[in-house]
Amino acid sequence: MKTFIAFCSLLSIAASASAQEWINPVIKDYGKIKFYKNAELVPDKNTEYKMVFDLTLDSQGDSINKGLNKIARAINLLGASGVPKEKMYLVGIIHSNTTSVILSNEAHRKRTGKDNPNMDLLKVLTENGVKFYVCGQSLAHRGIDIAEMNPYIDLSLSAMTSLTYFQYRGYALMP
Numbered sequence: 001m002k003t004f005i006a007f008c009s010l011l012s013i014a015a016s017a018s019a020q021e022w023i024n025p026v027i028k029d030y031g032k033i034k035f036y037k038n039a040e041l042v043p044d045k046n047t048e049y050k051m052v053f054d055l056t057l058d059s060q061g062d063s064i065n066k067g068l069n070k071i072a073r074a075i076n077l078l079g080a081s082g083v084p085k086e087k088m089y090l091v092g093i094i095h096s097n098t099t100s101v102i103l104s105n106e107a108h109r110k111r112t113g114k115d116n117p118n119m120d121l122l123k124v125l126t127e128n129g130v131k132f133y134v135c136g137q138s139l140a141h142r143g144i145d146i147a148e149m150n151p152y153i154d155l156s157l158s159a160m161t162s163l164t165y166f167q168y169r170g171y172a173l174m175p
Helices: 002-017 064-078 096-102 105-110 119-127 136-141 161-168
Strands: 048-053 089-094 133-134 153-158 172-174
Touching: 048 064, 048 161, 064 089, 064 119, 089 096, 089 161, 096 133, 096 136, 119 133, 133 136, 133 161, 136 153, 136 161, 153 161
Parallel strands: 048 089, 048 172, 089 133, 133 153
Antiparallel strands: none
16 A cells, blocks of 8 residues: 555656646746647647637736737747747737726826736737737727827727628637
8 A cells, every 4th residue: 555655646746747837938927828749739830820819808906908918828829839920910809898908007097096007918919910909989988088098009990890800801719
């Protein structure tokens, strides 16, 4: 029995030692992933990846928006698999409860008393080729003026028409 327990303990330690570490290979500090070199199905580095993210989830307090972090995770997964940035076409359509991520630090401070916690991630994502659009209808419903937008966001007429526009152009919808 002691031999069996010792064997199980050793097996457990070995399994822990071989566990993959969390990494951020492309977008540092955001979108951490575990990369498995022995995975059967991985992104093909010769394929163009066109994704449109439907961003509707609100940030939690002072933390970054989960949808933005999801985009960072997608870039990290693709990058870790050897997909070059030139083959990544990612777009974020911001609407509904996510609309506040578009606020500049000044506008965010006026509304909440704090800087926009998403500014650094938005900057890094746009530097990595991600394009962001905010739904004009959501701005109107939330009383946000386009002058309050940060420089990483462009205006679209609506999320409804923008999501359709990108899907018709071959972008996979990422809810």
